[in-house]
Amino acid sequence: xxxxxxxxxxxxxxxxxxxxxxxxxxxxxxxxxxxxxxxxxxxxxxxxxxxxxxxxxxxxxxxxxxxxxxxxxxxxxxxxxxxxxxxxxxxxxxxxxxxxxxxxxxxxxxxxxxxxxxxxxxxxxxxxxxxxxxxxxxxxxxxxxxxxxxxxxxxxxxxxxxxxxxxxxxxxxxxxxxxxxxxxxxxxxxxxxxxxxxxxxxxxxxxx
Numbered sequence: 001x002x003x004x005x006x007x008x009x010x011x012x013x014x015x016x017x018x019x020x021x022x023x024x025x026x027x028x029x030x031x032x033x034x035x036x037x038x039x040x041x042x043x044x045x046x047x048x049x050x051x052x053x054x055x056x057x058x059x060x061x062x063x064x065x066x067x068x069x070x071x072x073x074x075x076x077x078x079x080x081x082x083x084x085x086x087x088x089x090x091x092x093x094x095x096x097x098x099x100x101x102x103x104x105x106x107x108x109x110x111x112x113x114x115x116x117x118x119x120x121x122x123x124x125x126x127x128x129x130x131x132x133x134x135x136x137x138x139x140x141x142x143x144x145x146x147x148x149x150x151x152x153x154x155x156x157x158x159x160x161x162x163x164x165x166x167x168x169x170x171x172x173x174x175x176x177x178x179x180x181x182x183x184x185x186x187x188x189x190x191x192x193x194x195x196x197x198x199x200x201x202x203x204x205x206x207x208x
Contacts, residue, residue, distance in 0.1 A: 014150040017055040021143045024051035028136045045127040046093045053089040061191045070149045100125045
């Protein structure tokens, strides 16, 4: 790995944001391919909104995308949709407090017009396809802005390191890779500036 210079850390930070946006793009594309009638429409559009918003909310390991000076901000033509998707994520996906998912207690009447049964249902309204299509365009627009910042940093690093000899490269830090069983899978480990990767493996235990 590259030594943790300012440019290397910046490139890692931008790549982290680009990864979230790529996840959002893949998920909304899967939703549009599945269609509004698919059982996957609601969870896929919800996840697309969540992944899109991640770069714009507080993190303990990176700056918000809109706090990076090189980021020009969300273009005016997308600002209304951007705010709406953030609200949707905050009130409907991350917290169950939106009118888009409303619990209703109902009485079912019998043939005598008396209450025969009481039941409760949640009336939910998923993201409309037209909004999902706009979200797909928004994600592409923000991704292009991130790429326009990321690429010059990568080129600058390549130019700076073009004359580094093999002995110097050999002394650079290696990626710290840990192996664990899948039963230990957890998101409790916080990302650090010195990257650590955990690979989870499944082992079939058989009796002899």
